[in-house]
């Protein structure tokens with residue numbers, strides 16, 4: 001039975017999320033009316049803060065499906081009760097990310113054009129199909145998970161969702177990986193890198209949502225054994241992501257001879273090196289690893305703190321990856337010192353404007369609202385007896 | 396014909412039939428480009444005649460004749476296409492002067508950079524809606540009516556040739572529709588070329604006495620540009636990317 005205070009907390013959170021979303025929509029409207037001139041973006045840095053948030057949400061969306069995958073596809077029964085939340089989060093995060101992406105278009109009102117004109121050579125167009133497909137698969141999956149009679153479909157649909165999300169994350173990574181002319185992106189490592197990142201970010205968001213919703217319902221988040229496994233898994237994912245990030249930079253340095261670019265991003269091109277090292281590596285990866293591995297910190301709260309840091313590190317990483325990657329000048333004339341009125345040969349500045357930040361936060365708010373409302377409307381949370389009594393399921 | 400071209404053609408066909416005169420004249424002209432006469436030489440296309448794939452429009456820029464500090468081509472482009480001509484980071488620059496200094500020898504070169512009208516244009520490949528397209532005669536354009544302003548083409552272009560219209564436009568030329576929230580780039584003055592004319596930058600450079608830019612049909616062996624390309628060593632920018640640019644440079 002829901003307590004009165006729980007109900008009040010739910011409505012308060014809903015109102016808070018709604019307010020953030022409303023402000024974000026106002027900011028998007030302002031940017032549309034005045035054009036992108038009122039943002040920090042320009043002809044050099046064409047994708048700014050909104051893309052940082054959008055890509056974070058979309059990549060985390062596919063990662064959030066993990067818990068469901070582990071439960072349904074790999075038959076790990078401990079995870080099964082948490083599968084519905086995992087699927088709901090995927091839908092919520094994806095919707096939030098796409099909202100930001102669309103509202104940042106130069107002509108968002110032309111969404112119909114985007115939906116009716118497909119250039120099948122464009123990885124972007126393919127991604128739109130992949131995103132819509134994931135919504136459909138998630139809806140089916142959720143249905144199969146929640147409706148007892150359809151239980152036997154959960155596994156095949158889960159399998160489809162798992163395959164789809166791997167392809168989708170590869171597609172998202174390829175948006176960048178296909179940009180052959182850009183020192184920052186043209187690399188085959190980008191796709192596996194994005195998959196590793198998605199695993200870490202998605203699990204971090206899942207854990208936060210799980211703790212938050214359980215707390216709202218006045219329950220323990222999850223039994224100790226499962227929590228220990230989530231902790232371990234998150235740590236492994238963070239390490240895997242770090243590994244691929246390292247491989248990406250090293251291949252850039254030694255094989256692709258992008259030394260100038262690497263120096264810019266990792267050493268000299270403020271603010272990117274600070275964001276990368278302090279933001280992503282230390283705060284977003286190493287500190288969470290300490291929190292996750294330290295035996296004295298084995299609480300859900302410590303894992304939640306690690307998850308928050310992983311998410312913040314994700315934003316720092318993407319800022320460096322997306323904005324820093326564009327700020328570095330294109331190399332059109334190798335071997336020459338270059339100057340022009342159009343930013344050739346010099347790293348161009350980008351300072352994000354408030355409306356962009358608000359739009360990005362609006363994406364988070366949209367995801368939050370969908371997850372919150374979905375968790376209330378559907379029997380999403382693991383049944384209390386599973387969550388509380390922690391009977392190790394028969395293996 | 397690739398599917399994008401086909402769809403574009405259908406789009407234009409229908410649009411022309413339904414909307415007729417309502418469509419901006421500049422846009423209509425895109426479909427009425429140059430054709431090749433029986434003698435193999437280019438001639439203006441008759442209305443309704445399809446764009447010919449036998450023509451490949453191109454430019455040859457002789458950097459030894461391009462004067463440092465001269466901006467005639469840039470100014471002419473801005474005038475012709477109704478661009479503001481200011482150079483804030485958010486302003487459109489379809490053509491820009493780039494000053495180079497060879498890091499080894501110290502030799503200085505000045506040259507204009509514009510859309511290279513690639514035969515394999517990355518901007519066209521990545522455009523989700525097909526708004527970026529390449530005409531049969533090699534001119535790469537943006538259909539202002541289907542561009543959603545995602546700016547992916549700007550990420551993909553190796554030459555930073557594209558600009559995003561960051562704010563409401565003023566002083567538009569009736570021949571050259573532009574619009575806030577869309578991406579744009581050099582059209583090779585398609586509205587003039589389709590009537591048998593020459594791009595404005597080429598004319599301005601010649602009028603200033605430099606004659607650094609030659610415009611013509613790369614597929615026509617008797618054209619001046621073809622002869623020059625045969626006779627001298629010319630380069631395409633970032634040839635390693637294999638975009639096979641229609642704009643070539645001499646003296647680099």
Ligand code: SF4
Nearest residue numbers: 510511513516518552
């Ligand atoms: S130079 Fe850039 S904008 Fe022009 S055709 Fe090539 S890729 Fe497209």
Ligand code: SF4
Nearest residue numbers: 522542543545546548
């Ligand atoms: S900005 Fe316009 S032309 Fe460029 S890729 Fe997007 S839809 Fe295509």
